[in-house]
Amino acid sequence: MFKKKYVILLLLFLFIILIIGVVFFLFYKTNLNRLKTSGKSFPQPYQALPTPQCGANVFPPPDQSTLRDYAVKRGFIVGSIQNGGTPELLGKEFNFIAGGTYMKDIMPQANTYDFSLLDKKIQLAQQYGMLNQSESLVYRDETTPDWLGFTNAQSGDKAGIRLEKKKSKNSSYTNSCGGWGDTPEKKQELDNILKNFIQTTITHGGDKVYLWKLVNEPIKPDGSLKTDRCWYEVFGEDYIYKSFQYAQDALSQNNLHALLMLNDTMGRDGVNRQKTDGFFNLVNRIKQRGLKLDAVGIEMHLEADKLTPAYQDDFRYYLEKAKQAGVQVMISEMTVCLNGKSLEDQKQIYKNIVSTCLEYPFCTALNLWGISDSAGAEQGKCTVTKPLLFDTNLQRKPAYYGVMEAISENKTRCANVH
Numbered sequence: 135m136f137k138k139k140y141v142i143l144l145l146l147f148l149f150i151i152l153i154i155g156v157v158f159f160l161f162y163k164t165n166l167n168r169l170k171t172s173g174k175s176f177p178q179p180y181q182a183l184p185t186p187q188c189g190a191n192v193f194p195p196p197d198q199s200t201l202r203d204y205a206v207k208r209g210f211i212v213g214s215i216q217n218g219g220t221p222e223l224l225g226k227e228f229n230f231i232a233g234g235t236y237m238k239d240i241m242p243q244a245n246t247y248d249f250s251l252l253d254k255k256i257q258l259a260q261q262y263g264m265l266n267q268s269e270s271l272v273y274r275d276e277t278t279p280d281w282l283g284f285t286n287a288q289s290g291d292k293a294g295i296r297l298e299k300k301k302s303k304n305s306s307y308t309n310s311c312g313g314w315g316d317t318p319e320k321k322q323e324l325d326n327i328l329k330n331f332i333q334t335t336i337t338h339g340g341d342k343v344y345l346w347k348l349v350n351e352p353i354k355p356d357g358s359l360k361t362d363r364c365w366y367e368v369f370g371e372d373y374i375y376k377s378f379q380y381a382q383d384a385l386s387q388n389n390l391h392a393l394l395m396l397n398d399t400m401g402r403d404g405v406n407r408q409k410t411d412g413f414f415n416l417v418n419r420i421k422q423r424g425l426k427l428d429a430v431g432i433e434m435h436l437e438a439d440k441l442t443p444a445y446q447d448d449f450r451y452y453l454e455k456a457k458q459a460g461v462q463v464m465i466s467e468m469t470v471c472l473n474g475k476s477l478e479d480q481k482q483i484y485k486n487i488v489s490t491c492l493e494y495p496f497c498t499a500l501n502l503w504g505i506s507d508s509a510g511a512e513q514g515k516c517t518v519t520k521p522l523l524f525d526t527n528l529q530r531k532p533a534y535y536g537v538m539e540a541i542s543e544n545k546t547r548c549a550n551v552h
Contacts, residue, residue, distance in 0.1 A: 357412020
């Protein structure tokens with residue numbers, strides 16, 4: 135009887151050890167790929183993307199596969215807005231869909247919400263099993279509804295242009311930005327509108343929206359904040375912090391898990407280091423306030439004939455800044471105008487940018503600003519556009535294969551898989 139008692143105790147002890155071991159293994163497996171650099175944890179979409187597949191013969195021949203398949207095999211995101219192609223092609227080639235759902239679309243009248251465009255994009259993403267990014271909630275004045283009065287009703291001028299005229303001696307402009315900053319009461323009313331818009335929209339999107347491009351393009355080329363938008367005129371820099379606070383509260387209150395992004399363009403000849411410094415100074419100010427900021431988006435609307443020789447190193451400079459800040463990086467918009475250069479030159483530029491991104495495990499996505507050259511992206515901004523991966527007949531261009539090569543040749547993703 136005495137020995138039997140000890141045998142039972144021993145078996146109970148071993149059972150407890152087994153349970154602890156299983157719990158530890160599951161915890162370890164879940165957190166194995168959580169990236170840590172210089173003591174910082176990077177928000178990553180591992181819940182949405184599979185573990186990279188490594189080893190020989192992972193990638194089939196390009197003509198027997200898709201860009202989406204290549205990206206998934208490396209645990210990477212490739213996406214596009216819907217312009218310039220069919221929904222079927224979008225779903226076949228990409229695992230991510232982005233696109234504009236501006237305040238003017240969602241809130242066409244005061245206290246009135248119209249989520250039809252957002253819902254349509256969510257449904258398309260669900261139909262083809264894609265991640266969904268919604269943008270841009272807080273942006274420049276022409277993306278706001280007319281009833282806010284952020285534009286001049288008579289001339290159609292942007293508020294920023296109007297403000298510049300207002301400073302001149304001959305200016306007759308009054309009632310700047312709808313008069314929202316004229317009194318503390320009006321300012322508080324606009325604050326409530328901003329809060330309700332952000333929180334109602336994020337709550338409606340729920341976990342069906344993977345990422346919100348929350349505040350878009352707030353920085354000038356010299357690294358300072360843009361002041362030519364009404365959000366800034368009324369609230370100053372606080373409009374940015376308010377936006378992230380309201381979004382964070384909406385996510386927390388509804389137990390939602392979407393990522394929040396701060397986004398900006400960094401130049402057409404590469405990556406502007408001065409602007410990069412100013413941008414990440416803002417990133418750090420946001421994070422120092424304890425606000426949720428998961429990702430930064432870098433727009434790369436490049437012109438092949440204007441690229442500086444150091445454009446890859448300048449991109450690495452940006453990525454190192456993101457590494458220090460502990461944020462995920464997504465190439466949020468990309469085009470490469472030809473401007474007299476060849477399709478092979480374009481291919482190499484795409485390959486170089488994606489390869490550089492993939493060197494850093496926290497650089498997780500490439501999003502194209504259109505499916506094909508028929509999207510009209512960069513029209514009027516470049517001498518010769520043709521900036522995307524498919525031609526006007528929806529045929530793959532050399533640039534398409536350049537992105538494939540960058541993904542298949544990358545070894546960094548596999549170095550983090552054990």
